[in-house]
Structure formats: structure tokens, C-alpha cells
Amino acid sequence: MDEETRYEAVASRDARFDGAFFFAVETTGIYCRPSCPAVTPKRKNVRFYPTAAAAQGHGFRACRRCRPDAVPGSAEWNVRADVVGRAMRLIGDGIVDREGVPGLAGRLGYSARQVQRQLTAELGAGPVALARAQRAHTARMLLQTTGLPVTEIAFAAGFVSVRQFNDTIRQIYARTPSGLRAESGTGVGTGAGTRTLPKASAPSPDRAPRTDLPRLTGIPLRLAYRGPYAAREVFDLLAREALPHVEEVTGEPGARTYRRTLRLPHGPGFVSVDETRPTGGIRDARDPRARSGWLEARIHLTELRDLTTAVQRLRRLFDLDADPYAVDERLGADPRLAPLVAARPGLRSPGAAEPEEYALRALVGDAAAGQLVERYGEPVDRPCGRLDRLFPEPAALRDDPMAGPLAAALADGTVRLDPGADRDEAGRALLTVPGVTRRTAALIRMRALGDPDVAPEGARDDEAWRPWRSYATRHLRLGAEDTVQRVEDTDHPGPGSA
Secondary structure, three states: OOHHHHHHHHHOOOHHHEOOEEEEEOOOOEEEOOOOOOOOOOHHHEEEEOOHHHHHHOOOEEOOOOOHHHOOOOOHHHHOOOHHHHHHHHHHOOHHHHHHHHHHHHHHOOOHHHHHHHHHHHHOOOHHHHHHHHHHHHHHHHHHHOOOOHHHHHHHOOOOOHHHHHHHHHHHHOOOHHHHHHOOOOOOOOOOOOOOOOOOOOOOOOOOOOOOOOOOOOEEEEEEEEOOOOHHHHHHHHHHHOOOOOEEEEOOOOOOEEEEEEEEOOEEEEEEEEOOOOHHHOOOOOOHHHOEEEEEEEEEEOOHHHHHHHHHHHHHHOOOOOOHHHHHHHHHOOOOOHHHHHHOOOOOOOOOOOHHHHHHHHHHOHHHHHHHHHHHOEEEEEEEOOEEEEOOOHHHHOOOOOOHHHHHHHHOOOOOOOOOOOHHHHHHHHOOOOOOOHHHHHHHHHHOOOOOOOOOOOOOOOHHHOOOHHHHHHHHHHHHHHHHHHHHHHHOOOOOOO
């Protein structure tokens, strides 16, 4: 996309490009998302940047009207399999905060200097600046949605000192942390009635665990997505796959809640995500009111430092950084897929909250996976209702007759499924594991690695669907399920049928 096309998107306030690029205005010193509602600036005063970090690095601060740091991530990072795409996925997972730039470079198989050079050349910012932008967004989110003390927020967001935190917030938002919290308009943390969120990872020890919890307490979040979002199909899939003790889906279609335990770097966590219908019941992707939205979530952590990692896990599971406009345009051009795309605008290709867990479940099947949890699952100290275990780590399953070979390969690093894994290498490594078929390897690549371009099984002429073949697979499977359902309805008509 050239700069003139970008400016046209800005002038039309096109939300389809939110997160794909950012623009800055030299006369005001701020940067925005393309859909910013402010008066369109003159072309001569506008500069474009591929990332928020690049705009910040050139001295621009975030717009207070459009909050450009809150947009969904660019779908490009999910599509790209090169070092830049892999690096962005790892940075999003918090690897720079935990292991520094050397840790990032080591996982990518490059030197720190090479990674710095490639990211700066393509994105206008290096790994430290990209991680800093992410920390600032996390801090703003916590300041404006929780009653946590400012000092705790600083370290929870990944800053190494309160001074660094204060300086960064002032530079990016032109506000002090307390000022940023006060202007949110929520009243959180600003006076009487403020509710400070508990730091423990579970309900009070003085209260017996309940199995009818309506929702998890914890940090409330809005997980943004772009375009139409087919939530029903995502929650249908999660409900079918729900593994007892680890995850559950409760409620009626249209108002369901997905909950699960998470194994995080600094301790276990619980997450809860609510299903939402399209805004106002809108299903037409061309309607401007269906161009953005969010899923309501709550995250309860042992250590607040794991917040960024937990959020990214959820974003991958629910495929929230996808570009449904690009997907639907490409697949809808094929006569075989056009009716399916029209029936389900914004269909997502869900990923996995725990990639290694999903790989093992894909190999052994649902029933055997439940037995693995019963035998080897790690109990959490304070259960949340029926969620009382973590899925076993691969090392604990080495001796299992079914899961053992893949578990051993995951435990010793022969097969890597982390966000920065090379998908082609992982695919080849999976096929060397006894018991892993091509179909299983493709499923693991699609879900555990979040690959948007896994070919549908048996498809011979699917090149026109690239790079969105995983979404074509979803459409074809759901279309086949619809056909079966129609046949069953015809063979077994309900009461009152003619």
C-alpha cells in the first residue's frame, strides 16, 4: 500500500486499516489510527509508520481520542513466516520482558544485531522500542480499568523501575500516570468507591469453591478485533472441545462464557471470555457499525507480570488479530466458497491458548486427553469452580504409551511450538514423531502455531485461496456440517411439519 492509498484510508476514516499502519501529524505532534474521528489533517503534515513504536520513536505521542495503542494487532504478523513475523509474535508474548533481546535473538537463531537491524529496517523500531510500546499499552489499560496501585502497575506492565514507567507514560501519552487514570472517566482508582482488585490467583480461602460462578473476578479487559466477528462459530468449537477440569463453556448460545486455566511463566492463571453478538445484530460486513468490536474478558493471575502473555494467548485462541476483510475478499472470489463466506462473514480460524497442550490433545483425541488430565494433571492451589487442574506438561507424559513420543519431542525441543517457531521446521519435525500423521501435523500447525495458510485436506487447486487456506478449511468443514444437519432435518422433521 502506497502513501496516497494510506491517506485515502485516513480521509475516509476506514477502520479496516486500524493496526495495519499508523499516521502522525507534524503540526500537533500526535499519532493516530486510520479511523480517528478528528478532523483529517492536510496531506503535507501527515507521516505514516508501520508500528506505534516507530511513531513514538520519532517523538509523536498517542492521540487521546482514538487511542491508537488499543487497536488489534496487524494480521501481517500472523501471515509472515520470516524472522520479522516470528519476532513480532515473540515480542507480543512478552519474551523481551522476560529474556531480553539476547533471548529473543536466540529463539530466532540470529544475533541480537541482526534482529535489531531487520526490525528497524522494516518496522522503524527495534525490539526494545516495540516491547516498550507494548508495556505502555498494558500500563494504560491497567490504569484505566483497575484500582491497582500505580507502583504495582509499573512492574506488572514490565517496566524495570517506577521512574522508567513515569517517563514512558509522559512521553507517549503526555500525561502522568495519575492523570491518565483520572481522564478515563471510569472513576477507577480516583476516590471513594474504588474497588481494588485482589492479587491472589483464586477466590478467598475462607470461601468454598463454587461451581456456579457467573464470571471470574480479576482484571477486566476488552479484547479488540477488527471487522465482523463470527463469535457463535468460535464458541461452538470451544464448547465441543472443552476439556473437563481445564476448560468449560457455560450459558446459552449468544450469551456463553468460556473459562479455562492457563500455565503461565510465573504461575497459574484463570481466564474468562464472554460471547457477544455482532453490534445490534448486524451481520453485514459492509455496514460501518460492524467494523470493530471487542470481547469482554477477565484475567486472574498469580503474578501480574504474566498479563501480557495471558492476553496474547487469548488473542491467538480467539484469532482476534485476523483481517476478515482480506480473508473474505480472497475466499469470496471463488465460486465454491462464495456462498459459505456470505453465510458467515468474519469467520475465524481459532488458535490455541496452550500450543503444546493442543498438540498432545490433537494426537491422542478428546477421551484420552481427559484421561491424561485425570492421571497427570497438575492441581491448582485454589480451584475456580470446576476448573481445578492445569494440563500436564510434556515432561510428565514421556512414559505415556500414546502421548509419550510427542511429549518427549516437545520436552527436549525437537519440536518447537512457541510463538516464534519456524512453522515449516515444526511441520517437518512433527512428521518424524511416531504416531503423528500428516492430518494431525496439519491440524497442529493450523491451531497450535496459528498458521493461516494450511491447505484443506484433499484440496488440489487451492492456490487461489493463499494465504488464507486455514479459513477456507473452516468454511468447508462448517458447510459440510450444515449439509449433514439439513439432511437430518429432512429425514426427521420436527413436530408440526407438513
